[in-house]
Structures are given as C-alpha cells and as structure tokens.
Amino acid sequence: MIYSAKLNIDYIPFVDVDLSKILRRHVRLDLERNVDPNLVNMLTNLGLTVGHAEVFYSCPGFTSSVAHIDGQSPKYMWESRVKLNYILGGSASTMSWHDIGSDEFCKSFSNSLIGTQYVSYDLNQCSTVHSANLSGWNLVETGVPHSIQNLGSDPRYCLSLFIREHRSWIGFSRALELFGQLVM
Numbered sequence: 001m002i003y004s005a006k007l008n009i010d011y012i013p014f015v016d017v018d019l020s021k022i023l024r025r026h027v028r029l030d031l032e033r034n035v036d037p038n039l040v041n042m043l044t045n046l047g048l049t050v051g052h053a054e055v056f057y058s059c060p061g062f063t064s065s066v067a068h069i070d071g072q073s074p075k076y077m078w079e080s081r082v083k084l085n086y087i088l089g090g091s092a093s094t095m096s097w098h099d100i101g102s103d104e105f106c107k108s109f110s111n112s113l114i115g116t117q118y119v120s121y122d123l124n125q126c127s128t129v130h131s132a133n134l135s136g137w138n139l140v141e142t143g144v145p146h147s148i149q150n151l152g153s154d155p156r157y158c159l160s161l162f163i164r165e166h167r168s169w170i171g172f173s174r175a176l177e178l179f180g181q182l183v184m
C-alpha cells in the first residue's frame with residue numbers, strides 16, 4: 001500500500017497568500033488568485049482539474065484526537081482517493097495513516113469549516129499503519145483514515161488540492177500513472 005509519493009515539481013505553492021495571517025486550522029483558497037497558474041496548466045495537461053484548494057494549518061505542538069477520511073462514502077470500505085499537497089514547515093511533523101479494524105465504529109459524517117465533507121474516527125480506537133514526515137509536493141492518500149501531528153516548534157502549512165479526473169477522485173495507482181516521471 002502506498003500512502004504518499006514525493007513529486008519532482010517546482011511550482012511555488014502559494015501566490016499572494018500571507019501565511020502569517022492563516023491562524024485557523026482550515027482555510028479555503030481562491031484557485032484563480034492563490035494557486036500558480038503554471039501548476040494548474042500542468043495538471044490540465046495531465047487531464048486533471050482542481051475541485052478546490054485549501055490550506056491546513058497546524059500550529060507548533062498540534063495534535064488531534066481524530067483521524068478522518070476526505071470526502072464521504074456511506075460504506076465502511078474506503079477507496080483510494082489522492083490529493084496533491086504541498087507541505088511547508090512543520091519540520092518535525094508527521095502525517096499518519098490508520099487502520100480502524102474490521103468493525104464500523106465511532107464514525108461521524110461531518111462538514112468542515114469550509115463546507116467540505118469528511119468522515120472522522122476516534123484516534124484512540126485506530127492503530128497506526130504508516131507515518132511520514134512530508135515536505136514539498138506530494139501525492140497523499142486521503143481515502144484511508146489519516147491524521148497530523150506537529151510536535152516541533154515551527155508551524156506547518158499544507159496546501160491541499162482536490163484533483164479530479166472526469167470530475168471524480170483518482171486513486172493512487174491512477175495518480176502514479178498520470179504523474180509518471182514526476183514521481184521521485
């Protein structure tokens with residue numbers, strides 16, 4: 001199982017965004033104004049569109065008591081769903097992926113601060129299957145319960161792009177196929 005893949009692309013992550021003003025956990029960005037058009041063009045050439053762009057801010061010392069899956073599926077069985085993320089700062093941060101066992105438990109369907117959907121799970125009842133200290137551009141698996149910790153002293157900013165093919169999520173194997181030689 002692949003949880004993340006670093007990409008060799010050097011587009012800047014933020015255009016006209018003052019990160020020092022981002023103090024909320026989750027902020028929506030304006031795709032036209034705040035995302036490098038060269039990056040959007042590159043994605044268009046791969047046959048991808050961007051559904052929305054958002055920033056997740058994790059302050060120094062940030063931990064969470066929940067894991068979540070991006071989007072909503074009525075079923076327990078999740079499906080691979082890839083997002084394109086750029087992680088800036090958070091030098092000691094980790095993204096972890098979790099197994100919730102075979103039973104459906106403590107599941108809540110929620111809407112985020114910016115109106116996106118997710119399913120959350122009590123982290124106490126999850127076991128961690130993989131952790132990674134991510135930086136720069138990465139494809140990340142968001143269809144498996146995941147969580148962030150930032151126990152270091154620098155803030156972590158994650159630009160997250162919901163990339164779609166034919167208006168649908170793409171899975172990891174399809175993402176690796178599409179991004180091809182850009183995968184490090």
Ligand SMILES: [Fe+2]
Nearest residue numbers: 068069070142
């Ligand atoms: Fe997520």
